[in-house]
Amino acid sequence: KMSLSAKEKTLVKTFFSKVSGRVDDIGNEALSRMLTVYPQTKTYFAHWQDLSPGSASVRKHGKTVMGGVMEAVEKIDNLCEGLRNLSDLHAFVLRVDPSNFKILCHCLLVVLAMTSPEDFSPETHVAIDKFLASVSLALSEKYR
Amino acid sequence: MVAWTDAERNAITSVFAKLNPDVVGPNALARCLIVYPWTQRYFSKFGNLYSAETILGNPMVAAHGKVVFGGLEMAVKNLDDIKKTFAPLSELHSEKLHVDPDNFRLLADCITIVVASQLGSAFTAEVQAAWQKFMAVVVSGLCRQYH
Numbered sequence: 001k002m003s004l005s006a007k008e009k010t011l012v013k014t015f016f017s018k019v020s021g022r023v024d025d026i027g028n029e030a031l032s033r034m035l036t037v038y039p040q041t042k043t044y045f046a047h048w049q050d051l052s053p054g055s056a057s058v059r060k061h062g063k064t065v066m067g068g069v070m071e072a073v074e075k076i077d078n079l080c081e082g083l084r085n086l087s088d089l090h091a092f093v094l095r096v097d098p099s100n101f102k103i104l105c106h107c108l109l110v111v112l113a114m115t116s117p118e119d120f121s122p123e124t125h126v127a128i129d130k131f132l133a134s135v136s137l138a139l140s141e142k143y144r
Numbered sequence: 145m146v147a148w149t150d151a152e153r154n155a156i157t158s159v160f161a162k163l164n165p166d167v168v169g170p171n172a173l174a175r176c177l178i179v180y181p182w183t184q185r186y187f188s189k190f191g192n193l194y195s196a197e198t199i200l201g202n203p204m205v206a207a208h209g210k211v212v213f214g215g216l217e218m219a220v221k222n223l224d225d226i227k228k229t230f231a232p233l234s235e236l237h238s239e240k241l242h243v244d245p246d247n248f249r250l251l252a253d254c255i256t257i258v259v260a261s262q263l264g265s266a267f268t269a270e271v272q273a274a275w276q277k278f279m280a281v282v283v284s285g286l287c288r289q290y291h
Contacts, residue, residue, distance in 0.1 A: 036269035037276055053269055106253065110260045110272065117261035122178040123196045125257070129179055 004134065008127035009076050015124050016073045019116060023070060027062025028054060029111040030104065038103050044096060065104070072135045079138040091142035098143065101136035108132065146281050148223060155274035159259060160220045162266070168258050169213030170206040174199050176254040183247050212251070219282050230285030238290045245287045252279040 004012070019026060032053030034041050048057040068086055075082025090096055109129065113120045120128075148156075177184050178196045187193065190204040199205055215233060222229040237243045256279060260267045267275075 033269045033272055037273040109257055110267075113257045113261040114264055114267055117264070120261060121196075122175045122200065125175065126179040 004076070004127065004130055008130060011124050011127040012076060012131045013073060015112075015116075015119060015128065016070065018119060019112075020070070022115070023066040024059070024063045026108070026111050026115065027064075027066035027069075028059045029062070029115075030108045031058050031062040031065060033110065034104050034107045037107065041100055041103060044094075044100075069108075069132075069135070072131070072138075076131065079134050080141055083135070083138045087139055087141045090139045098136065098140040101139060105129070105132040105136060145224065146226070151270070152274040152277065153223060155271045156223065156278045157220060159263065159267075159271060159275055160217070162263060163213075163259065164262070165210060165213045165217075168209075168255070168262065169211070169216075170209030172251065172255040172258045173209035173212055174202075174205050175258060176251045177205065179254065180247075180250045183250060186241065186243055186247075216255070216282065219278070219285070223278075226281050226285045227288060230282070231289060234286050234289035237286055245283075245290055248283040248286050252283050255279065 016023075035045070035051055035058070036053060042051055045051055045057070045061075048055075050057055052058070068083075071086075072079060072083060080087070109125070109132070112128065113125075177187065177193060177199050184193050187205070187208075190202060190208075192198045192202060193205075215230075218229060219226050237245075237248075256272070256276060259275065260272070263271075
């Protein structure tokens with residue numbers, strides 16, 4: 001299990017507080033991209049009317065996902081405990097195959113690089129990559 | 145053989161035309177060495193790789209980044225036959241350099257991220273899909289000769 005150093009936690013918190021005003025757009029972009037670039041992920045959203053990039057469903061869900069990410073930033077010191085409810089949800093209700101966490105994380109990194117090229121330095125990149133991997137791990141805690 | 149739609153060809157070639165070879169290759173390689181530090185195992189002859197700063201300032205990393213970019217250029221110019229074009233490179237990476245092929249995916253992801261930061265909003269979802277398909281074909285070409 002990769003743990004984050006104090007410096008990395010600071011990098012993560014600083015970066016996300018800088019983009020906090022844009023998280024809804026970021027969520028929408030990342031999710032829209034995921035559905036386009038990795039069409040197999042659409043299988044989880046067959047119940048939506050409109051899966052096109054930027055649709056109302058996609059926007060709404062992007063906001064939900066980013067809400068989870070921002071919550072994780074707050075609880076960065078104890079992700080497994082802090083994300084317990086979300087972990088239960090993903091394990092017992094949603095049952096999203098964990099390989100998809102990596103896919104969404106990648107799309108999120110691409111969007112962060114696109115929209116914050118100056119701030120998304122290599123050091124910030126590795127800190128956020130580790131953070132998102134830890135979040136993914138926390139979310140799949142209860143899977144089996 | 146890989147089937148490219150016209151839209152994909154256009155996306156790939158137009159992205160590539162916008163890339164600065166002095167920036168993208170070096171930045172992507174440096175990023176890979178920083179974000180996935182275990183990849184440094186292949187560059188023990190590159191001297192100082194102790195920190196993000198030294199990696200970013202290391203002239204051997206920059207030079208090799210340009211070599212990698214040259215490889216990408218070759219792929220873009222041979223979109224319909226990347227497999228054959230890359231056969232010698234694949235053999236080199238397998239037989240001589242002994243690079244774990246999983247690392248190609250890591251570098252490809254870093255390249256994608258650097259390209260995204262260069263292109264900004266021009267890197268639309270469709271363009272990203274085409275670009276990642278291209279990177280997957282390049283990676284596959286490099287993996288081919290492994291046995």
